[in-house]
Amino acid sequence: MDQMYNFAQVANNCSQYSPYSSGMTNGTSDSAADCSCLNCQNFKEHHCQLDLYDKINENLTKYSSEL
Numbered sequence: 001m002d003q004m005y006n007f008a009q010v011a012n013n014c015s016q017y018s019p020y021s022s023g024m025t026n027g028t029s030d031s032a033a034d035c036s037c038l039n040c041q042n043f044k045e046h047h048c049q050l051d052l053y054d055k056i057n058e059n060l061t062k063y064s065s066e067l
């Protein structure tokens with residue numbers, strides 16, 4: 001399963017990524033490794049509320065298959 005990888009890839013390419021405040025995390029905030037849909041306020045009930053995840057993921061898949 002590459003899903004964790006995709007959550008990070010998608011968030012890195014998402015203009016609407018809005019991470020929870022760093023006070024909620026364990027001191028590793030601002031690290032690119034923390035950039036993930038799982039840390040995003042728009043991600044609720046295992047789903048991106050803005051419906052961006054699928055679109056971005058699709059684009060990433062398209063690009064990587066073209067390489």
Ligand code: SF4
Binds near residue numbers: 016
């Ligand atoms: S949950 Fe949605 S808005 Fe947040 S980073 Fe992922 S795709 Fe973007």
